[in-house]
Amino acid sequence: MSHDFFNIISREEFESLLASFSATDAVQVPISDAFGLVLAADIISPEDLPPANRSCMDGYAVNARDAFGATEANPAYLECCAELKVDENPDFTLKSGECAAIATGGTLPEGADAVVMVEHTHELGSGTIEIRKSSAPGEHAMLKGEDAAKGDTVFRAGHKVRFQDVGLLAALGIKNVSIHKKPRTGIISTGDELVKIDSPQKVGTIRDVNSHTLRCLVSEAGAEPVNYGIVRDELEKLKSTLKQAVAENDLVLLSGGSSVGMRDLTVQAIESMDDSEILAHGVAISPGKPTILGRVGGKPVLGLPGQVTSVQVVMLSLVMPFIRHIMGQKNAFSTAARPLVQAELGRNAPSKQGREDYVRMKLIQRENEIPLAQPVYGKSGLLKTMVQADGLMIIPADTEGLYAGDTVSIWLI
Amino acid sequence: MSHDFFNIISREEFESLLASFSATDAVQVPISDAFGLVLAADIISPEDLPPANRSCMDGYAVNARDAFGATEANPAYLECCAELKVDENPDFTLKSGECAAIATGGTLPEGADAVVMVEHTHELGSGTIEIRKSSAPGEHAMLKGEDAAKGDTVFRAGHKVRFQDVGLLAALGIKNVSIHKKPRTGIISTGDELVKIDSPQKVGTIRDVNSHTLRCLVSEAGAEPVNYGIVRDELEKLKSTLKQAVAENDLVLLSGGSSVGMRDLTVQAIESMDDSEILAHGVAISPGKPTILGRVGGKPVLGLPGQVTSVQVVMLSLVMPFIRHIMGQKNAFSTAARPLVQAELGRNAPSKQGREDYVRMKLIQRENEIPLAQPVYGKSGLLKTMVQADGLMIIPADTEGLYAGDTVSIWLI
Numbered sequence: 001m002s003h004d005f006f007n008i009i010s011r012e013e014f015e016s017l018l019a020s021f022s023a024t025d026a027v028q029v030p031i032s033d034a035f036g037l038v039l040a041a042d043i044i045s046p047e048d049l050p051p052a053n054r055s056c057m058d059g060y061a062v063n064a065r066d067a068f069g070a071t072e073a074n075p076a077y078l079e080c081c082a083e084l085k086v087d088e089n090p091d092f093t094l095k096s097g098e099c100a101a102i103a104t105g106g107t108l109p110e111g112a113d114a115v116v117m118v119e120h121t122h123e124l125g126s127g128t129i130e131i132r133k134s135s136a137p138g139e140h141a142m143l144k145g146e147d148a149a150k151g152d153t154v155f156r157a158g159h160k161v162r163f164q165d166v167g168l169l170a171a172l173g174i175k176n177v178s179i180h181k182k183p184r185t186g187i188i189s190t191g192d193e194l195v196k197i198d199s200p201q202k203v204g205t206i207r208d209v210n211s212h213t214l215r216c217l218v219s220e221a222g223a224e225p226v227n228y229g230i231v232r233d234e235l236e237k238l239k240s241t242l243k244q245a246v247a248e249n250d251l252v253l254l255s256g257g258s259s260v261g262m263r264d265l266t267v268q269a270i271e272s273m274d275d276s277e278i279l280a281h282g283v284a285i286s287p288g289k290p291t292i293l294g295r296v297g298g299k300p301v302l303g304l305p306g307q308v309t310s311v312q313v314v315m316l317s318l319v320m321p322f323i324r325h326i327m328g329q330k331n332a333f334s335t336a337a338r339p340l341v342q343a344e345l346g347r348n349a350p351s352k353q354g355r356e357d358y359v360r361m362k363l364i365q366r367e368n369e370i371p372l373a374q375p376v377y378g379k380s381g382l383l384k385t386m387v388q389a390d391g392l393m394i395i396p397a398d399t400e401g402l403y404a405g406d407t408v409s410i411w412l413i
Numbered sequence: 414m415s416h417d418f419f420n421i422i423s424r425e426e427f428e429s430l431l432a433s434f435s436a437t438d439a440v441q442v443p444i445s446d447a448f449g450l451v452l453a454a455d456i457i458s459p460e461d462l463p464p465a466n467r468s469c470m471d472g473y474a475v476n477a478r479d480a481f482g483a484t485e486a487n488p489a490y491l492e493c494c495a496e497l498k499v500d501e502n503p504d505f506t507l508k509s510g511e512c513a514a515i516a517t518g519g520t521l522p523e524g525a526d527a528v529v530m531v532e533h534t535h536e537l538g539s540g541t542i543e544i545r546k547s548s549a550p551g552e553h554a555m556l557k558g559e560d561a562a563k564g565d566t567v568f569r570a571g572h573k574v575r576f577q578d579v580g581l582l583a584a585l586g587i588k589n590v591s592i593h594k595k596p597r598t599g600i601i602s603t604g605d606e607l608v609k610i611d612s613p614q615k616v617g618t619i620r621d622v623n624s625h626t627l628r629c630l631v632s633e634a635g636a637e638p639v640n641y642g643i644v645r646d647e648l649e650k651l652k653s654t655l656k657q658a659v660a661e662n663d664l665v666l667l668s669g670g671s672s673v674g675m676r677d678l679t680v681q682a683i684e685s686m687d688d689s690e691i692l693a694h695g696v697a698i699s700p701g702k703p704t705i706l707g708r709v710g711g712k713p714v715l716g717l718p719g720q721v722t723s724v725q726v727v728m729l730s731l732v733m734p735f736i737r738h739i740m741g742q743k744n745a746f747s748t749a750a751r752p753l754v755q756a757e758l759g760r761n762a763p764s765k766q767g768r769e770d771y772v773r774m775k776l777i778q779r780e781n782e783i784p785l786a787q788p789v790y791g792k793s794g795l796l797k798t799m800v801q802a803d804g805l806m807i808i809p810a811d812t813e814g815l816y817a818g819d820t821v822s823i824w825l826i
Binding site: 031032201216387 | 444445448460462463464465467498500501502518519520553559561575577578579581583584585586587588604605606610611612614615616617618620621622624625626628629630633719721722725752753754755778791792793794795797799802825826
């Protein structure tokens, strides 16, 4: 058993290596399918939105000057010259002293620059409308180009498309956008002890958990998982499966090599490929130290711990941000987007200086106080420790731990 | 224009009505497909996990008594009686003074109850191993049944399956689980002014934004969106589309009726169906007041605001939790699962007492301070106000607003 395979680098250095891989190719997709994916090109507004002044309320289109200063006690009186349909393009100009009934979304006629809500009006009959509230230009109306002006850069390449962005794209009449395609992600489990999950329980075998959890986390990150099943600890078999997976995917994840010998096998398999290179072998995080990063013909290959809980943490901390990076997301490794809750640490959490620790934490809700965060008890290899965890607490590499009573940020998982 | 259609109830009352609908039927799916869905039945562990004592480290299986008190200066010496393969079921009993080489995941022989890490040992040759660290029973080993004992309730019905849960299910050899099926959710946009998004810009028309944003948010909530396109403001056409959508889905969302007349049309269409009922018409939230809840033949029909930003907020605040409820999730309306960040409110945010306000907020990150939260400027109907928002601030119904300098929770969207 050799231990010289580690050449531990910091998490930041490992991320820099990951960040050197390029994003997947751009493809055009309908905007609803772009939800959650990352724009490959800037979006320029092709037109003014709205194309004309438009009402935000049911009420009366007015020239704000005509209603200025109106109150319940001292109303203004306007003549209603039209009842505008919501889909009507009014072909007249509102004159001073006139108003026009309008519905939400309706287009204001020329000469109108505000809307008085129907609640603040009263129909007196024979076309006279009592206006009981003062108005100001632009009030209850969206002005031409107010949402987006023609030529505006609405979104930049690298922006992840959210539901509200899909809404704005739809309003601008943009049917398809260019996004980085979902990375196809090959998943290989390795280990002589591994059996399929429907195998009967047998001492000496372990069911292949990682194929399933990695599948979930790869799709959660936005990529398309492709499972290659279990490969036994044989170099030739691993080489042929890895070769196929590299050919068919944008990214390959190998998990396993829980034993030292097997980690060597992963390195050997990567190195045996044409145009390949080991970029990193070991990262100063716990769990996750034995993580391997290789490059085969320009494509990234990650060798992940086989230990069923360690690999989950490494997926969360390194691989899922990396997937978002190769999906084209700007600042994919930034921790700013992580959902955090502030909590009070319930007990001391010691840590080794020089490595970043990801500690499984349980949150206990309390009345009128921030939650109490307790490290999850139990051996780190137990799956139940992840099941019981509400989140992870990160102990930075430059500290020796955190103290009971400290306010800490818990990353919800 | 009539205004007597509102019979405003509180958000809590509205949620109680929503909560009265039952969950979708249960179906069996492979565990990876259950990710994000909700268990329809308890999961009972069919076996002990692990089935036998198993090593968590590369090292030597020992009887802890034999290594008790060992140090670098005062090591223990044990005879290595076997080199266990990771997939081996050892058929011997470790005697006092013996140890066995073992890899992570390997099964401990009878008589062994702990593992000494290889880092704390030294091979002296001819089978003698120097043990340089004390050991304790259970150390670096997972004991039989420690992860789950046969008969344990591992997960309860109503639990949403997370990635780590898929891992535990895989380890237990559970290939399929019973989950509530994804609710098929019909989406109908209504309004005479609406046109498809690829229609050329024309004053008086509005592109159908809601079909697209609702589609995104329905899938985000875990349901399966089914679009029925645009229906003009004609009762007969709306009735026939609604009838079809109710027949084909578990839930129907109508958006539109931004004008008062159209809201009446939604109510009329629901009431015209066999075995139908209007359960609520108006809820004390802003935006979202005109929301309608109906029941047609046991299925929920929601009439949502047509206003493109209001409907997004109503989806987030009421409809997505409701979708999770009919997916079987326990406490689906609880706000505890919302990702929140604490921030300092940058300016006063007044609110009307008696309604719950959802205010769009932008977060400004600051050094060594919690972020500053600023209400997004601009008319509420502008799509860019949602695009610019990082989250929502909720002003409870019983307050008149929040003050600059207050620490507030921002719900990230």
